[in-house]
Amino acid sequence: MSTLEVLFHSLEEQGWAVSDTLVPRAWQQAMLAQSQQLWQDGHFHQAHIGRSASDSLNPNIRGDAICWIDPESQQGGQPFFAWMAQLRLLLNERYYLGLRSQEFHFARYEAGCGYRKHLDQHRNSGHRKISVVLYLNPQWDAADGGELCLYLPDNDMQETQRILPQPARLVVFRSDQIPHEVLPCAQTRWSLSGWLRSDEALV
Template sequence: MSAIIPFTSQTPFDQVVSDILQKGWSVTDGFFSPAMVDALMADVSDLDNTYMHRAGVGRSSDFQVALDRRRDYIRWIDPINPARSAFLDAMGALRIEFNRRLILGLWDYEAHFARYEEGAFYEKHLDAFKGKSNRVLSTVLYLNEAWQESDGGELVLFDEHDHCRELGRFAPMKGRLAVFLSEEFPHEVLPAKRTRHSIAGWFRVNNTIQNQIDPSQ
């Protein structure tokens, strides 16, 4: 059991669950405790790029590195230290709340650290395509200390019906958590003017059918 206190309140899930129910997306500050965010930031800061790998597009046999579309480095998160264990446990608790309150049938959660170096970006995309993915809810937790508006690197979220209309631009400020329906909301990451760290994750359903194994990562 990790000694890290994960949340800033006794009822951390209420606002996020309410937002997803009402509009399908949520951007919340102060969801996790500063101790949790600091521990995760220290963890990813210690990772050299040689220990991470270039992110790509597509999954499983469709995966390919496409530097014209995204330019971040990633490292998948396993519960190998207290910070990662506390984070995955907290997101597991959030999964249970989503299932209890919204009946989403979420099965598991996967996540990776993401590092965007100066100039890195991720073009507009969906995290899932209707009927072709097991990803239901996307999450992004930002870890950056003292991020300024001039540093760029914003998450841009687009309307689910009009993919040209912005719902908002959200700076990757320390402790900010974004959650949105994976199949509904296109989004992009604007170029950052300094190194930017986050954790991207997905709540998934189990689409395993007979001998066709549902892919992870």
């Protein structure tokens, strides 16, 4: 089976998949550099728990700062996004998911921060179908913590997997089904998070 076939197979079987080989290290390094530059230039803001302005800021629940990526920007021109658009078409051909757009943000968790257990699909909107996380950290050891913990779709007390945010590691999961959390990290943790959506792009 090709690497992509393996990814599709585990997504189908368990609702999530991890690959350490699909995304080249050069893409990860380029996006880390861009993300760090955007951080230095003050383009990140503290993440909200939901997407509307009324949703609260609570660093004990969600401790990351984020920077949304404009597809028309230099960052949006990274090859990763064109590749993800292709992957989106393949997922549609195979599973009739009706994916029509994608949205991504860089995320930065300071040491001590995490993100409590949640589902990515917002209660009032079912448009987020597939969650994608790419880890941008230049290196990461078990002692650095910050694992992504995945739980069973029908039992969010039953942990199924812990994933270290290692360089260029890609995680894909069903936004409506997989409860997950980010454990507190001991180092600054850089990532790219995104969603494949069934509605048109917001921007």
